[in-house]
Amino acid sequence: MSKINLGRVLLGGLVAGIISAILGYLVDGILLSSQWADGMKALGAGNFSSTQWAYFTALSLIGGIVGIWFYAAIRPRFGAGIKTAVIASIACWVLTSLLPNLSFMWFGGLFAHQLTVLTTLGNLVEIVAGVVAGAALYQEA
Numbered sequence: 001m002s003k004i005n006l007g008r009v010l011l012g013g014l015v016a017g018i019i020s021a022i023l024g025y026l027v028d029g030i031l032l033s034s035q036w037a038d039g040m041k042a043l044g045a046g047n048f049s050s051t052q053w054a055y056f057t058a059l060s061l062i063g064g065i066v067g068i069w070f071y072a073a074i075r076p077r078f079g080a081g082i083k084t085a086v087i088a089s090i091a092c093w094v095l096t097s098l099l100p101n102l103s104f105m106w107f108g109g110l111f112a113h114q115l116t117v118l119t120t121l122g123n124l125v126e127i128v129a130g131v132v133a134g135a136a137l138y139q140e141a
Contacts, residue, residue, distance in 0.1 A: 013061070013067065086128055
């Protein structure tokens with residue numbers, strides 16, 4: 001088993017994060033914007049600020065790096081390719097989106113169930129697309 005190529009993890013991770021951030025903005029910032037506005041209003045908060053969007057983007061970049069690190073870590077066992085990238089991205093999605101969204105948004109009752117389902121499924125698409133693209137750039141040292 002060879003060592004993980006950290007340079008390629010960073011490169012692929014940044015690509016994955018950028019793709020995820022763009023898709024995340026399309027899903028949450030445009031398609032679900034009215035539902036998010038309603039949910040934030042119900043909490044007594046305003047719409048997301050540009051600072052908050054910057055934090056979301058930074059988290060997408062970190063999430064992309066984590067997703068490609070997952071890919072690099074499981075690649076020797078599952079082989080290189082899209083199937084392994086999808087497995088890695090689903091693992092990343094479960095930890096970074098599904099469990100927190102179920103915990104706080106659904107069971108915690110912070111937001112409507114429809115918004116929780118739509119944003120969580122949107123996150124799945126964002127993470128899978130990003131990690132598959134970023135994994136294409138990953139190569140062992």
